[in-house]
Amino acid sequence: MIPAPFDYVRATSAEHILELMAQHGDEAKLLAGGHSLLPMMKVRLASPTVLIDIASVPELSYVKVDGDDLVIGATTSHATVANSDLIQADAPLLSYAAAQIGDPQIRHRGTIGGSLAHSDPAADLPMTLVALDGTFELLGPSGTRSVKAEDFFIGYFETALEHDEIISAVRVPRRPGVGWGYEKFTRRANDWAIVGIATVAGRVAMANMGSIPARPVATEQALAGGQGIAEAAALAADGIEPAGDMHATTAYRQHLARVLTRRALETAASRNQA
Amino acid sequence: MQVQITVNKKPRTDEVEPRQLLVHYLRDTAGLKATNVGCDTTSCGACTVLLDGVSVKSCTVLTAQADGGTVVTVEGLGGTADGGQMHPVQSAFREEHGLQCGFCTPGMVMASVGLLSENPNPTEHEVREGLEGNYCRCTGYHNILRAVLLAAQSPDAGKPEAQVSA
């Protein structure tokens, strides 16, 4: 399978990316690792006429500390996020989640910004960033704006990104020692989650329980109100109606959400040193 | 467009279509037919090569993206291309019968070298997880696991240029 023809251009700086986007408009797509885009192009679900390769823009790939936050450049690979000492110490949920994506080859190429901008509700990172209460820095012609992760995801493959904006960085609060839990329910290790749960510091987000990472509000409120994990987790599917598919019915997804939320919360509690 | 890529230690300059996939560059432009296409969907890993030192699935990388980079395929492992010996991973796959039909093998071997470069002493579990992106229909993975564990006994099995002693 081969993509339809396109022109390829390699951006050299963030500013250059914006210029190229302005020049090519809607016909262009950004290419970082290409592990969301190229598979869609090969089956011709996407046929952009220009690809702007942003992978070698130096100022987009980094992991650094900025006060109370960790900041991660958009083209940082999943493998780098998974193996970063800084992230493992201050946001271990994120490094763990990055290590669950796909397989080693995919993690070598795929990028944090690319995965988030793709906005697949079954993916590892969207729910993780929502659970982490992360913030995305969006760079556009008029500068940078910040959008909360939970406001960023709008629907299946739809985000708050304007057509002339890119994700430039991902910001997550540093929380060393705070317990976290991650449950990814799959048939095979390298599958997408049938249901996934990420939780840290009383926030819970779920993968594949709707068109965007779902927040089980009732569970979070119960936890905040001092209820036990079992009671709170039992509410995890309240008001959430995921679609059924060949792997799971709506009812089965809801059941998994309750079981996995309980397990993730138990793990988080057992890890908590704060 | 023009690309410059070092393939198995040899620098090349080629004119390619922007949409060309790296696996087709290796097979059709560079004439290195060992790397196979198994699935088209970044699932099976038959097309795995090392790009700039790490394992990648070359069916999901554009040749253009590899411009300026370095690629190693199974033909460039060890020393057999220059009359030398096999790489420790190649040798271990033979010794442990880690291949049958051979179609997944170039990708499986390259993924194994990549794994050992990152984790020279993997546990059984780590080998299984490290090869989760490489499918094999013939072996049930039993002997592939053994082969990688055997290769790991060579201290430099993660280096593409390593050779077993003659």
Next chain:
Amino acid sequence: MSILGTRVVRNEDPELLTKGGTYTDDLIDERLDGAAHLIFVRSPVAHARILSIDTSEALKLPGVVAVYTAADVDLPIINPPMPMFNQDMTQTPLASDKVRYVGEPVAIVVCDDPYIREDAAELVEVEYDILPAVIGMPNAAKDEVLLWESVGTNTVVDFGTPDDLDPNLFDDCEVVVSHLIQNQRIHPAPMESRSGAASWPEGERLTAWIPSQGAQGAKAALAAQLGIDAAEVHVLTPDVGGAFGARFGADVEMVLTAWVAGKLHRPMRWSETRYENLLAMTHGRAQEQRVTIGGSRDGNMKKYRLEVLADCGAYPKIGGILPSLTRLMTPGTYVFDKAESIAKAVVTNTTPIGAYRGAGRPEATAAIERAVDIFAAEIGMDPADVRRKNLVPKFTEPHLTAFGALYDSGDYETALNKALEAANYEDLRKEQQLRRERGDAKQLGIGMSSYVEITGAGSESGDPNENATVEVHPDGTVTILTGTSPHGQGHATAWAMMASDTLGIGIDKITVIHGDTDLIPKGGGTGGSRSLQQGGMAVQKASIELVDIARTRAAELLEANEADLQFNIDDSGFSVAGVPSSTVTLAKLAEKERLFINAVFAAPGATFPFGAHLAVVEVDVETGKATLERIFCVDDAGVVMNPLLFDGQRHGGIAQGAAQAFLEEFIYDEDGNPLTASFADYPFLSATEVPSFDLVSMVTPTTYNPMGVKGVGEAGTIGATPAVQNAVVDAVSHLGVRHIDMPTSPRVVWEAIEAARSNSNSNGKVA
């Protein structure tokens, strides 16, 4: 010491590991210089009338050489392959009036450059009048919607009818249990998708490169479908990236590749995407089975009935005959007072069904082994005890079943006991009991199977025989020509070992050639686990006869009586008894006159390997997820000639068998749209889903060949599948679950647990 029986690493491997194999897509051959590239436009709908095909836009694309539709193809109609099939269910190489499954070839686009194939195929416009799809065997059997309206039925063949069943079969049984069982459709999924190449210059013969399990069978099929004399066809088999039963004969795409090469007098290459492979390579299994078993509460199984409904897919292929093999193996390893079986095969709007590793026998074992467990659960007896009580006792003389299968040798109880001992069965049951008492989320399941199967039933041409040519060259090297067709099995090593053992020439000096119909006109290929017991035996026979010929020549040369000549394995030569200086080697004898012979080994019949598997699974009863923890396998396929290759065959089969039990299924929606047409969706097993396998050895020789070998290629998919499935059911049997269909996916297991819980709640019992 004989090399036979020892662990020998493969001759094939250095090339495969350092240069890669030469699969069809890798071929560099001057006969293919300047080749064009084909792509097939395939039906996106399951059942429709073709109203029109517009190829004009595709023809306008620069680089497109030609576009063909059914109207252009002047090839014979493809008739159903077996005489007992409904002969009116015919196929045209390209769909003409109707399409009958998603993926059916509708048009051919020929391009100069492979990179524009997909661009061009997208430009062919086909207008369809969509018809209701027939999905599911029971739906097909109703004959409400027909794939061939003029035929009047969807039934391809009946092997017996309900009238043949004894209405009083179970009258003397204290206990009778019955269950509907799905043996789901799966994809063979070799790592290499299909491909082909052809060269057919004007006025010359056709040369076709076909990755197959037998060049000679492929040649016959190709000639028949092209409507030409077989003498006009030369078939070559490049390296083959796995086959698993799905690569016999010549698929329509290969026939059409050759046809276009002949029409344009230009070499042609064809290779498909994995998407196309998942849609258009034959699928396997796809049976719905009703098992009914009766006996007494003390565990004596008396009666068994198996009713099979088999899916042929859209066109009757080999899949239509497989239910007869299932039927043949109905009683498995057990003694019944009476067992009976009927089968019906129907067409549906799905990909055609062909052979898949085991081909009809795994379906029989899966049915009986589930039935035994259901019976054991009904009477509350340990399934191991029920099996022991009912197994056919050890036999050394052939045992004829009521279904006409002649089991050559067997000791089923020992096999079962070995599996139980290796697994520490009693300890596992104690551990299971502890977990049940504690109410653990992760429950333990222990499942077993006892199996017997058929190997070497015959070559593609029918009889259980195979030929080999062995030649010793003056330089001391040996060439073997074999009618088998290895694609991973290691014949280049194994046949070299067979010859080496007789000729006294090292295996590094022996080359094995296969898959060239000019060099090797006859051959049955590799399938049905036949190769060693027929092809390997032919190599041994030829080698022995070669030494006999050489002896006569050596006697002349050394001026001695043949009876006084000794053949010395160590130096591959003859010496005269008592005259140590008077010697001549085989190589030396070959200098004067070519030294070669062709021999045919004919077996008296099929052999019946057997064994027992015991699987240990963990089931997370909160989520339904089953994980295979251990699997202990006793596979008795007679004498072992190379344990490395023997165990390798077992490993692969066990993994595939386990994968059918808990992962794999090719799924269609009710409109016939495939939902698993990529490796992202079709759950191909990875290294993370299986453990290492515990192999237990057992050797019961057969008398059907001099070495005592049987076939082992399909043991794993026959033994492992029911063992794993039984283990999953066993893990949750204490919750009231009696059966879970394959694949035992998390959702299916969870739903079975929920159903059992609500069932027992409604019965007033405590779950």
